[in-house]
Amino acid sequence: MRIFNIILFIVCVFGFTVFAETIDYNELKSIADNLKQKEEMLNKKEAELNKKEQELKSFEQSLIEKEKELIAIRAKLEELYNKIRVVEDENLDKLAKVYGSTKAKSAAKAIVKMELDKAVSLFQKMAPMTAGKILTEIANIDSEFASKISERLTPTKNKLK
Structure with a gap:
């Protein structure tokens, strides 16, 4: 619709009589219809891109949350591993004393x-x-x-x- 308005403005500026001589009404209507179809197609594609962008943002947020969960799990595992190592070291110390005696x-x-x-x-x-x-x-x-x-x-x- 914007393009049709622009064309109408151009017609008004240059005078209808001069423009009418080079392009007739049917050609103008055909160009306007063609431009309107292209504008509708572009609007549809823009809507699809916006939808995909929202899906990607949602997916990205989901990945960020999963990463945070994995980091928390890793921290817990490292803590447990360190506790196990301390206990194993203590047990080895005791065992070394036993075998030493x-x-x-x-x-x-x-x-x-x-x-x-x-x-x-x-x-x-x-x-x-x-x-x-x-x-x-x-x-x-x-x-x-x-x-x-x-x-x-x-x-x-x-x-x-």
């Missing part, structure tokens, strides 16, 4: 049955003399296991840097 041969029999990582952590908590005696007894029972423990306890170049 038992005979090396008895301690070695029990430690050989442990997972390698747990055994290494346990040896790191022990006094060097006690660890050495127990490791010697482990070597008598399972030399490969004793070797693996020794490897893990030995600092590497990467750890020294």
Whole structure:
């Protein structure tokens, strides 16, 4: 409708007689109708784009909320993990004291049955003399296991840097 008004304004400015000679009424009506159809099509497309924009904003807000939930869950998991680590460290300290006060041969029999990582952590908590005696007894029972423990306890170049 705006375009039709603009065309009408142009007609008024230049005088109807001059314009009427170059374009007849039917052509003018055809141009106006064509422009009106294009304007309606553009309005429809604009409405569709606005709708999609609102959907995207809604989706973005949903993602932001999910991210906040995940951050909160992660924080809780990290807190629980840290609590577990503290308890495990306390338990390893107690276990190291227990094995330190038992005979090396008895301690070695029990430690050989442990997972390698747990055994290494346990040896790191022990006094060097006690660890050495127990490791010697482990070597008598399972030399490969004793070797693996020794490897893990030995600092590497990467750890020294």
